[in-house]
Amino acid sequence: MRAPAPGFTTRFAPAPTGALHLGHAVNALWVWGLARRFEGRVLLRIEDHDRGRCRPAYEQGILDDLDWLGLVPDGLTTRDFRAGPVPQRQSDNTARYEMRLAELEARGLVYGCRCSRAEIALVTNAHEGLELVYPGTCRGQGSGVRDQVGRRVLMKRDAPERFDDLRLGPQSQDPMAQCGDLLVRDRNGQWTYQFAVTVDDWEQGIDLVIRGEDLLASTGRQLRLAQLLGRTTPPAFLHHPLLRHPDGRKLSKSSDDTGLAELRAAGWTPARVLGLAAQLSGLQPDPTPCAPAGIADLFAAV
Numbered sequence: 001m002r003a004p005a006p007g008f009t010t011r012f013a014p015a016p017t018g019a020l021h022l023g024h025a026v027n028a029l030w031v032w033g034l035a036r037r038f039e040g041r042v043l044l045r046i047e048d049h050d051r052g053r054c055r056p057a058y059e060q061g062i063l064d065d066l067d068w069l070g071l072v073p074d075g076l077t078t079r080d081f082r083a084g085p086v087p088q089r090q091s092d093n094t095a096r097y098e099m100r101l102a103e104l105e106a107r108g109l110v111y112g113c114r115c116s117r118a119e120i121a122l123v124t125n126a127h128e129g130l131e132l133v134y135p136g137t138c139r140g141q142g143s144g145v146r147d148q149v150g151r152r153v154l155m156k157r158d159a160p161e162r163f164d165d166l167r168l169g170p171q172s173q174d175p176m177a178q179c180g181d182l183l184v185r186d187r188n189g190q191w192t193y194q195f196a197v198t199v200d201d202w203e204q205g206i207d208l209v210i211r212g213e214d215l216l217a218s219t220g221r222q223l224r225l226a227q228l229l230g231r232t233t234p235p236a237f238l239h240h241p242l243l244r245h246p247d248g249r250k251l252s253k254s255s256d257d258t259g260l261a262e263l264r265a266a267g268w269t270p271a272r273v274l275g276l277a278a279q280l281s282g283l284q285p286d287p288t289p290c291a292p293a294g295i296a297d298l299f300a301a302v
C-alpha cells in the first residue's frame with residue numbers, strides 16, 4: 001500500500017437506510033486511521049439521495065454509533081451536526097445537483113431516457129446479478145421532454161479511465177463497456193448515487209476517497225463524470241478489503257448479529273469492535289482490542 005499525500009481531505013459517507021454494522025466500522029477504521037496517520041481531515045456526509053429508503057432514526061443511530069466509537073468528523077462535532085445547518089446531507093444539495101445537471105445539458109451532454117430496468121435487461125439479454133449496460137436506446141432524443149423521463153449523460157470517450165489505486169495499484173476501466181451512458185436522475189426524479197457523490201466529492205474538496213472494494217468498479221465512471229462536470233484535479237482512491245467472516249464468507253449488510261448498536265448492548269467496547277474490524281480487514285492477525293486513540297498505529301507500516 002502506498003502512502004497518501006499528507007493533509008488530505010476524505011469523507012465517511014453512510015446512507016441512513018439502516019443501522020451501522022461491522023462493515024461500516026471497517027470503513028470508518030480505514031478512513032479515520034489513515035487520516036490520523038497522515039494528518040488528514042474526515043468530513044461526514046449523510047448520503048440520503050434515495051429519499052424513499054432513508055429514515056431520520058437511522059441518521060440519529062449513525063451519529064450515536066460514531067460518538068460511541070470515538071470517531072468524530074472534523075470541522076464539526078456530531079452534536080453540532082445535529083443542531084445546526086447540515087450542508088453535508090445530500091437532501092440539502094438538490095439545488096446544486098440541478099445546477100450541475102443544467103450545465104451538462106447546456107453543453108449537449110444529456111438526454112432523456114424512458115427505459116425501465118426491466119426493458120434494458122430484456123434488450124441487452126442481461127444475466128441476473130450482472131451490471132446492466134445501457135445500450136443507448138434513447139440517445140439522440142435530446143433533453144427536452146421532462147416528465148417521467150430519466151436523464152443520462154453521454155459517457156463516450158476514446159480512451160479508458162486510468163487511475164492508480166493506493167492499495168490495488170494501476171487500474172483501467174471503460175465506463176461504456178461497464179454501464180454505458182450513466183443515469184444521473186431516474187424516472188421518478190431521484191438523483192443517482194453516482195451523480196450525487198461525484199458532485200459532492202468535488203464541491204466538498206475531497207481529494208482522497210477511502211472506501212471498500214465493492215465500489216472499485218464505480219471509480220472509472222465517477223472520474224469520467226467529474227471530468228465532464230469540469231473537475232480538473234481528480235481525487236485519489238484507496239479501496240480497502242471488505243469485511244469477511246474468518247471463514248472467508250462476505251458478511252451480509254443486513255446481518256443483525258453485526259449491528260454496532262447490538263454489539264454495544266451486548267457489552268462490547270469500542271476497542272473490541274475496532275480490533276475485530278482491523279482483523280477482519282487484514283490490518284492485524286488477531287482481534288486484539290484497539291482503542292480509538294491508537295488506530296493510526298495500525299497503519300504504521302504504510
Ligand SMILES: [Zn+2]
Pocket residue numbers: 112113114115136137138139
Ligand atoms: Zn432509454
